[in-house]
Structures are given as structure tokens and as C-alpha cells.
Amino acid sequence: MKKIQKLEMVNISKSFHGNFANKDINLHINSGEILGLLGENGAGKTTLMNILYGLYQPDSGEIRINEKHIKINSPIDSIHHGIGMVHQHFMLIQNHSVIENIALGYEKTPFFFPKIRIHDKVVEFSEKFNFAIEPYKKVWQLSAGEQQRVEIIKALLNGADLLILDEPTSVLTPQEIKELFRILKDMKAQGHMVIIISHKLDEIMEICDRVTVLQKGRISGHADTALMDKRSLARMMIGREVLFNVNREPLPKGELVLKVSNLHVVGNKGVPAVKDISFDIYANEIFGIAGVAGNGQKELAEAITGIRPVKSGSVFAGSKNITNMSPRKIYDHGVSHVPEERIKFGIAPGLFLYDNAILKQHHLDKFSKNIFLEYGRIKKHTRSLIDSYRVATHSIDVQIKNLSGGNIQKLILGREISENPPLLVASHPTYGLDVGATEYLREQLLKRRREGGAVLLFSEDLDEIFELCDRIAVMFQGEFTGVLDSSEREKLSDIGLMMAGAIRY
Amino acid sequence: MEDVVISVLHRTMVAGTPLLLGTVGEVICERSGILNLGVEGVMSVGAVVAFVVTYTTGNPWLALIAAILAGMIISLIHAFASITLMANQVVSGLALTMIGLGLSGMVGKPYVGKPLAVKMNDFAIPWLSDIPFVGPLLFKQSPFFYMAILLALAAWFFLERTLAGIKVRSTGENPRATETQGVNVTLVRYICVITGGAFSAMAGAHLSTSYSKSWIEGMTAGRGWIVIALTIFALWNPGKAIFGSFLFGGVFVLQYLLQPVGISPNFLAMLPYIATLLILFGMGLRDRRRLNAPAQLGEPYKRGER
Numbered sequence: 001m002k003k004i005q006k007l008e009m010v011n012i013s014k015s016f017h018g019n020f021a022n023k024d025i026n027l028h029i030n031s032g033e034i035l036g037l038l039g040e041n042g043a044g045k046t047t048l049m050n051i052l053y054g055l056y057q058p059d060s061g062e063i064r065i066n067e068k069h070i071k072i073n074s075p076i077d078s079i080h081h082g083i084g085m086v087h088q089h090f091m092l093i094q095n096h097s098v099i100e101n102i103a104l105g106y107e108k109t110p111f112f113f114p115k116i117r118i119h120d121k122v123v124e125f126s127e128k129f130n131f132a133i134e135p136y137k138k139v140w141q142l143s144a145g146e147q148q149r150v151e152i153i154k155a156l157l158n159g160a161d162l163l164i165l166d167e168p169t170s171v172l173t174p175q176e177i178k179e180l181f182r183i184l185k186d187m188k189a190q191g192h193m194v195i196i197i198s199h200k201l202d203e204i205m206e207i208c209d210r211v212t213v214l215q216k217g218r219i220s221g222h223a224d225t226a227l228m229d230k231r232s233l234a235r236m237m238i239g240r241e242v243l244f245n246v247n248r249e250p251l252p253k254g255e256l257v258l259k260v261s262n263l264h265v266v267g268n269k270g271v272p273a274v275k276d277i278s279f280d281i282y283a284n285e286i287f288g289i290a291g292v293a294g295n296g297q298k299e300l301a302e303a304i305t306g307i308r309p310v311k312s313g314s315v316f317a318g319s320k321n322i323t324n325m326s327p328r329k330i331y332d333h334g335v336s337h338v339p340e341e342r343i344k345f346g347i348a349p350g351l352f353l354y355d356n357a358i359l360k361q362h363h364l365d366k367f368s369k370n371i372f373l374e375y376g377r378i379k380k381h382t383r384s385l386i387d388s389y390r391v392a393t394h395s396i397d398v399q400i401k402n403l404s405g406g407n408i409q410k411l412i413l414g415r416e417i418s419e420n421p422p423l424l425v426a427s428h429p430t431y432g433l434d435v436g437a438t439e440y441l442r443e444q445l446l447k448r449r450r451e452g453g454a455v456l457l458f459s460e461d462l463d464e465i466f467e468l469c470d471r472i473a474v475m476f477q478g479e480f481t482g483v484l485d486s487s488e489r490e491k492l493s494d495i496g497l498m499m500a501g502a503i504r505y
Numbered sequence: 506m507e508d509v510v511i512s513v514l515h516r517t518m519v520a521g522t523p524l525l526l527g528t529v530g531e532v533i534c535e536r537s538g539i540l541n542l543g544v545e546g547v548m549s550v551g552a553v554v555a556f557v558v559t560y561t562t563g564n565p566w567l568a569l570i571a572a573i574l575a576g577m578i579i580s581l582i583h584a585f586a587s588i589t590l591m592a593n594q595v596v597s598g599l600a601l602t603m604i605g606l607g608l609s610g611m612v613g614k615p616y617v618g619k620p621l622a623v624k625m626n627d628f629a630i631p632w633l634s635d636i637p638f639v640g641p642l643l644f645k646q647s648p649f650f651y652m653a654i655l656l657a658l659a660a661w662f663f664l665e666r667t668l669a670g671i672k673v674r675s676t677g678e679n680p681r682a683t684e685t686q687g688v689n690v691t692l693v694r695y696i697c698v699i700t701g702g703a704f705s706a707m708a709g710a711h712l713s714t715s716y717s718k719s720w721i722e723g724m725t726a727g728r729g730w731i732v733i734a735l736t737i738f739a740l741w742n743p744g745k746a747i748f749g750s751f752l753f754g755g756v757f758v759l760q761y762l763l764q765p766v767g768i769s770p771n772f773l774a775m776l777p778y779i780a781t782l783l784i785l786f787g788m789g790l791r792d793r794r795r796l797n798a799p800a801q802l803g804e805p806y807k808r809g810e811r
Contacts, residue, residue: 075685075687091679091681091682091685091686093675093678093679093682093683094678094800095678095800096671096675096678100674100675104675104686104688105686109668111668111669112668113666113667114667114668114671115666
């Protein structure tokens with residue numbers, strides 16, 4: 001007999017710093033069901049599930065199990081109620097063996113000889129679902145799929161009837177995905193319920209009985225997957241007819257500023273992240289790269305700007321080959337960069353504002369003489385940057401980490417474009433910023449375009465992509481599923497499908 | 506000739522005892538993720554407290570308990586700074602060494618040059634000590650020697666064969682994941698740092714109430730630093746620490762033995778550190794993971810931060 005026959009979330013709302021992440025969410029799931037939770041990045045899927053798992057408390061609304069209201073204050077409560085969660089980033093100790101990892105979280109692990117004494121239990125569960133896990137292997141020796149199965153065993157051993165999986169397929173190979181789906185179907189047959197957070201339409205269609213779609217923190221629909229097709233699901237996820245902007249005046253195509261040919265880049269885990277990508281960017285153009293995070297955008301941006309080695313292929317800035325040059329040389333050749341994760345890669349948080357205003361430019365004659373920095377000129381330059389790019393700060397003699405995200409980003413942008421480089425690579429430039437700063441930054445990008453510059457824009461925000469870009473490439477699993485002109489509206493309305501790799505143009 | 510060999514080996518065992526005690530403590534501490542460079546200071550405090558209490562009460566066992574308590578209390582400074590305040594552990598540990606050395610010098614000043622009337626006597630284990638060669642070597646020793654071996658084995662058993670041991674090691678490897686499994690990371694780390702302090706203080710007590718029976722300022726003579734090196738040399742394993750401690754203890758004895766032959770004692774004093782570096786090079790070249798260092802050693806853990 002399962003502890004949970006039916007689980008409901010009723011009118012759940014949750015906000016962070018005044019912005020709601022979830023608003024009036026209702027959903028339910030029954031024993032033996034697989035529910036898909038579909039939505040774009042930032043739609044509030046993970047927040048909602050963290051509430052169910054007890055990591056966050058909802059501002060309002062309630063959770064009911066078998067028609068009874070329950071309170072979940074912490075993950076320990078949710079485990080007691082029979083809820084288990086496998087996070088997107090596995091909570092495993094890499095240097096420990098599988099069985100040590102399981103022992104750590106299992107409620108009934110005995111104090112003495114824990115490994116030997118839970119061994120049989122682990123093997124029993126592993127066999128029940130055909131996990132094929134070797135208990136004494138170290139976690140770092142396991143593939144991502146095997147690590148995920150360890151996480152699933154951890155949840156099942158603690159009696160989880162409801163298993164929440166956050167983006168379970170994002171780190172898996174196609175074979176492993178098949179294997180995972182087989183396991184999930186076995187679990188379903190045994191009366192377990194599963195919630196899968198995903199933005200991949202194919203997978204939702206394949207494995208889920210029902211789907212709940214979230215959009216910007218609200219429910220945009222519930223559906224039986226049997227009665228839906230991918231196109232209508234994609235519309236539900238994007239949630240709007242694609243709108244096109246406005247104050248982007250047509251400009252004649254300028255000179256070639258960037259030529260990327262047959263580029264291959266390897267990601268952090270040694271797997272190919274960018275596969276044979278080629279494209280050109282011209283002056284007076286904003287070239288957008290859309291796609292769900294983790295499909296190689298980061299690696300592509302890093303390879304172009306010199307942070308990550310290019311495995312094969314070439315990158316030309318104008319006529320100059322900049323493939324595998326150092327980031328500073330690439331900057332000197334007219335490619336500037338507004339990196340993602342601005343605090344981590346864009347600034348040195350503990351240094352003063354004026355130090356940060358000349359990063360990558362400190363070696364130029366105007367800022368240094370021999371081994372000495374010319375602080376007089378540096379500060380003058382900083383003041384003019386602050387004025388031109390509307391950085392709000394009471395002084396330039398402060399550590400830059402004390403500024404708000406929007407002001408930090410304005411300074412970074414100013415630093416990168418004040419020299420009018422032919423190409424600006426901007427990765428998620430407005431991510432996490434308020435409306436005002438976002439609008440300002442977008443205006444600045446359009447201004448670059450007007451003044452004869454080119455911008456390579458990486459963004460997950462489709463509004464931003466549509467508003468700014470002349471051409472849009474959609475990236476999926478390291479490849480372009482299409483490069484579209486902003487005038488091809490018919491095709492652009494299928495961008496959700498292109499992001500999911502379901503169609504290619 | 507056999508007598509000479511037994512005598513040298515016996516002295517090796519004696520010299521290795523405080524190293525083993527200190528190393529086991531440091532292994533437990535570092536396995537939880539906290540680097541404690543204060544061993545030298547805590548050892549010194551343990552030595553002076555044990556000496557003073559033995560001197561005044563005549564009871565070296567009472568002195569041992571007092572030393573352990575003192576070691577635990579002074580280690581709290583490091584625990585509070587590095588765990589609660591998330592301070593730089595290197596700085597805090599070095600400060601602890603300085604405080605411990607200074608404090609023990611001050612407290613011990615009146616006792617310099619006054620030998621103890623009683624000390625922790627060697628204890629011959631019946632029957633076993635009669636075995637030729639092995640008997641006098643291993644079973645006619647100070648109680649500290651027996652305690653060190655037993656505690657090292659117990660620590661190994663604790664870390665490798667109990668649930669609490671898994672929790673300690675997990676804390677040093679990945680505190681965030683450990684916390685999501687319902688473990689109180691802060692508490693685990695406090696307990697481990699304080700336990701490490703207790704072991705270091707025991708090592709100090711051995712020096713002043715068993716090894717010699719007098720107090721001299723600076724009598725720990727760098728043993729605390731050898732402990733730090735030994736912790737790495739033993740690859741954070743209390744079992745291997747037994748081997749390493751007596752090996753390094755042997756080097757201590759050799760310093761005196763080889764001096765007449767013309768080998769500088771200064772050179773021999775460097776050996777433990779050279780050996781540790783070689784281990785680091787060798788293991789580092791092969792595969793970092795084989796080094797077994799706790800992944801989050803020295804990193805403060807901030808709750809609820811991504």
C-alpha cells in the first residue's frame with residue numbers, strides 16, 4: 001500500500017524580493033501517474049518543486065496528500081511523507097562509494113558496519129528496477145546516468161512514493177535516457193508517481209501521462225499528452241503569439257566582422273559541446289543565438305572570445321584569424337565580451353570601481369606607463385564611463401561588489417563598447433536585471449548596431465531575441481537547428497519546436 | 506648487538522607515540538574539512554598543563570585528563586573562527602599555534618628546571634612482554650604508546666566502519682550534499698576540531714610526563730608541524746598513520762645516532778618534510794583522487810548559498 005494515493009498543490013504562491021516565482025498554482029497527481037512539468041527557463045518549475053520538497057515555504061496555498069492538508073517544513077518532512085527528489089545537480093559525494101552515499105541519506109542505516117549491513121538492501125532495490133549499480137564503485141567512476149540511478153535508489157530506499165526529477169535528461173546520453181524511461185515505467189507499474197521537470201517536448205510526450213505547463217510563474221494549462229501534439233504544447237509553453245518589434249530600423253548589410261567556420265568545441269566533461277557550427281556576422285547587425293541553456297551556447301561564446309580552446313574549425317574577426325588566440329589578443333582585434341555570470345567573469349568584485357573599468361585595457365598606453373598604472377587618467381576615464389552609461393554610484397572609490405547588478409552590468413557594457421569594437425559578444429546581458437536596466441542595455445545594443453557595430457547576442461529570453469535580432473540562430477545539442485531572418489515570421493513561430501530539436505529549418 | 510637494536514627500536518616507538526596521537530587527531534579534524542595548523546600550540550598547552558598538574562598533584566592520569574580538557578577548550582578558538590565566523594583557516598590555525606606556544610611558555614615559566622617526582626611509568630603487559638624481541642619492544646611501553654595504537658585503530662574503525670564516520674568524511678567532501686541528507690555540518694565540524702585538540706593535547710602530555718619528566722619552553726620542538734606533514738603522508742588514514750608515525754619517529758632517533766658518523770641532524774630533521782613532499786609529488790602526478798585529500802579541506806561552508 002502506497003503512502004500517497006493522491007497529491008495536490010492548491011493555490012500555491014511564492015515570491016522572492018517582491019517578484020513572484022509562482023502564482024496561484026494548482027496541480028494534482030495520482031498513484032501510478034507520470035506528470036510532466038513543462039516550461040521555459042525561469043518559469044518557476046524548480047521553485048514549485050522545491051516547495052513540495054520542503055526547501056522553500058510557500059507564501060500561501062497548501063499541499064494535500066490523500067485529501068488531507070499537510071505541512072512540509074523541511075526535506076526531512078517530505079521524505080517522511082513519501083516524497084523524494086532528484087536534483088538537477090546531483091547531491092552525491094564524488095570520492096565516496098555508491099554504498100557510502102546511500103548510507104548517508106538512508107534513515108535506517110545502522111551505526112556499526114553500515115556498508116556491509118545495507119549492502120543486501122541496496123542490491124535488492126537495484127535488482128528490482130534493473131539498475132545494474134556496483135555498490136562499491138566510487139561515484140566519480142560512474143556515468144551521469146548511473147549517478148542518477150544512485151540518487152533514485154536513495155529516494156526509493158527512504159520510501160518515496162512520489163519521485164520528483166528535475167531536468168533528469170539534461171546530462172544523459174540518448175541510451176541513458178531510454179534506460180531512465182524504462183525505469184520510470186517500471187516504477188509507474190508498481191504504483192509510484194513521478195513528476196518530471198522538463199522543457200523538452202519530445203520527452204514529455206513520450207513518458208508523461210499528463211502535463212502541466214507553467215509560464216512566467218503561472219499555470220498556462222493542463223493537458224493529457226495523448227490528446228496533444230508538439231506544436232500546441234510548444235505554443236502553451238511559449239504562451240504567446242510571437243510578437244515582432246518595432247523600433248529596429250532596417251539597415252544595409254555592412255562588412256563581414258566575424259566568420260565562424262566548422263567550429264568544434266569540447267565542453268567541461270570532455271564531450272563535444274559545439275558541433276560543426278558555421279555562421280557569419282556583418283556590421284549593422286545583431287545576430288541572436290536562442291536556445292535552452294546547456295546546449296552549447298556557453299562553450300560557443302567562450303571559444304569565440306578565447307576563454308575555451310577551439311578543437312577544430314576557425315574564427316576570423318574580419319580578415320584576421322583569431323582562432324585560439326588569448327582573450328586579450330582577441331580583444332585587441334576588436335572582439336569585446338560581456339560574459340555571462342557577470343560577478344564571476346565580468347568583474348573582480350573586491351577591486352575598486354575604477355580598477356574594474358579598465359580590465360583588459362590596463363596595458364594600453366593611455367592607462368599605464370611601463371609598469372605603473374596611470375591612476376589619474378584611469379579615474380578620469382572611469383568618471384566619463386559612469387556618466388555616459390548611467391552607472392549609479394556615489395563614488396568611484398568603492399569596491400564594485402557594492403553596486404547593484406544593473407549598475408555593474410552597465411559598467412561592464414561601457415567598458416566593452418566605449419572603444420567602438422567591431423563586434424560585441426554579449427551573453428545573457430540582461431539576465432536577472434530589473435526592467436529599467438534591461439531596457440537601457442537593450443537600447444545600447446541597438447545603438448551599437450546603428451553606429452556600424454555588430455553584436456552576437458546569446459539569450460534565453462525570447463522577447464529579447466525577437467526585439468533585438470536581425471537574424472536568429474537556434475541552438476540545440478551543439479548544433480543550429482536553423483538560422484532565420486527576423487522577417488521569416490511564419491517559421492519563427494515554431495521557435496519552441498526548434499529549441500526542442502523537434503524541427504529544423 | 507640485539508640489545509642495541511632493541512634499544513633503538515624501543516626509542517623509535519617512544520618517539521613515534523606523540524606523532525601518532527597528534528596525527529590521528531589531525532586526520533579526524535581534516536576529514537571533516539577543517540585544516541588545523543594549531544597542532545604545535547595545542548600540543549604545547551597539553552604538555553604544560555599535564556606537567557603542572559602532575560607536579561602539584563602527583564597524579565599523571567589526572568594530569569592527562571586536565572591536558573585533554575585544556576586542548577579541547579583552546580581548540581574551540583579555531584573551531585569558532587573557522588566554522589562559525591568562516592575565517593581563513595590557515596590564519597586562524599597559525600594564530601592558535603602562536604597563542605598556544607606563548608601561553609604555555611608563560612604558564613610554565615616557574616616550572617622550568619624542576620623535574621617531576623612521579624611520571625607516567627612504563628607498563629609491562631604480563632605474558633606478552635616476555636616474548637623475546639617483540640615483548641620488550643611493543644609490550645613494555647608507556648601507557649601513552651598503548652593508547653596511541655588503540656586510538657588509531659579505533660579512529661580507523663570509526664571513520665571507515667560506522668555511519669558517524671561516513672558523516673564526518675562526507676562533511677569534508679561535500680558539506681552541501683551532506684546537509685541535504687539531514688546532517689548538521691556545523692556540529693560535526695565542531696566535534697571533529699575539538700577531538701583533534703584532545704589528541705594533540707595528549708601528545709603534549711606524553712612529552713612532559715612520560716618522554717621526559719621536565720618542562721622546557723618549546724619542548725614540542727616542531728612535532729606539531731611533523732603531524733601536519735604526517736597527516737598528508739598517511740593520506741588521511743589513521744591506519745597508515747601508525748606506520749608513518751613510527752617511521753618518522755625512527756628519523757628522530759637517527760638524528761642522535763648518526764650525528765657521530767658525520768650526518769648533520771639538521772638534514773635528518775628535514776626528512777619527514779621531504780618524504781611528505783615526495784608523497785605529494787608522486788600521488789599528484791599519478792591521479793589527484795588517489796591522494797584522498799578531503800575535497801573541501803580548508804573551505805568554509807556557508808549555509809543556504811548556491
